[in-house]
Amino acid sequence: MGFRCWLLVITFVLSMGFRCELAGAHGRWQLLQSLEAADDGVCTAVVSPQGYECQEYEVKTQDGYILTMHRIPQGRGGGRAGKRQPVLLQHGVLMDGLTWLLNPPQQSLAFVLADNGFDVWITHGRGTRWSRRHESLDTSDPAYWAWSWDELASFDLPATVGFVVRQTGQKLHYVGNSDSSISILRGKLVDKIKSAALLTPVADLTYMTTPIGRAAASAFSGEMLGALGVAEFDPKGAVGTNFWSPSALCRGELLRPYGIIHRYVQIIPVKIFRNIRPNCCLNDSTVDMYLKYELQPTSVRTLVHFSQSQSVAFRRGVITKYDHGSSVANMAAYGQSSPPEYHMFNIPHHLPLLLSYGGGDMLSDVKDVQLLLNDLSNHDADKLVAQLVKEYAHLDFVMG
Secondary structure (H helix, E strand, O other), rough: OHHHHHHHHHHHHHHOOOOOHHHHHHHHHHHHHHHOOOOHHHHHHHHHHHHOOOOOEEEEOOOOEEEEEEEEEEEOOEEEOOOOOEEEEEEEOOHHHHHHHOOHHHHHHHHHHHOEEEOOOOOOOOOOOOOOOOOOOOOOHHHHHOOHHHHHHHHHHHHHHHHHHHHHOOEEEEEEEOOOOOOHHOOOEEEEEEEEEEEOOOOOOOOOOHHHHHHHHOOOOOHHHHHHHHOOOOOOOHHHHHHHHHHHOOOOOOOOOHHHHHHHHHHHHHHHHHOOOOOOOOOHHHHHHHHOOOOOOHHHHHHHHHOOOOOOHHOOOEEOOOEEEEEOHHHHOOOOOOOOOOOOOHOOOOOOOEEEEEOOOOOHHHHHHHHHHOOOOOOHHHHEEEEEEEEOOHHHHOOO
């Protein structure tokens, strides 16, 4: 399927603004209950009951992480014979691949794409519920969590993209959400992709308007790892459970009595739920389902990198790799005293790109997306489409 048809499917899905009906959401909730059983996974509990073929794969990264991928090779009823164009769906931070499957089939991008003739591949990033294994490390080992966005771009995406290309013999279309939307462009994978659809792309954060997101820039620091004494941030684990509650976060409240450690672990979950409030297309049942099945673990280092990205963007208008906290440590990691910058204008001009963003997004602000578009000003005009959905906020693009 060509780029024009692919673009048509994506823009149609995003512009329709589908809303879950209460009855449909309730039925979906009942279907997802089997995920609570230890032996049930995505194929058994979520995909196959809807009438879709589902396959599960394990992929090992160069640095030893064992990732789970799921594949929906065709739509319900099979469809036409012949090769189908592969498309890879990459979730954002504090989520996993289930994000693309939580709504009913006609409202979930993975199912919509499968029914429109695509071979759909879904990733689950390191540390999330189905990708918590390593060839030598356990999740209780702090070394397991010694990674940030840099490693996701340098190791996870090359492993998953390369696996799909080898399995299908074709280049793929890429769909990335939020912070992961730009990750594909930071690596050296553009020779393996036919196009990239970037949903709510997070690159520059200069004009981010969510107050809690700005507070994160000062709350997180390189010393946070030692201050917390943990390397994993699990919103539903012991740390997260003790220091925040979904009802308080949805009201945008900080639970202050827990002191300085609470101030650190609170920032990122609040950022997400502050963004839920203005989303145009999320009803209460959708939010409840999101809270129940999403909010996945990530590394504390990823949150520190998030803070660093904000701080650097505010000061200099650039995004860099992870700052290890000293010139000596950076020299050991990068061969220079400060972390290298990411340059979006290095993206090949001929790569077809879709940037889809919301007018109500408090994280990926319209003006920040414009900065990204400025970096892409030399991109081939017929290979770049910018789609503004005025009523959408951050979560509408995957959960609306």
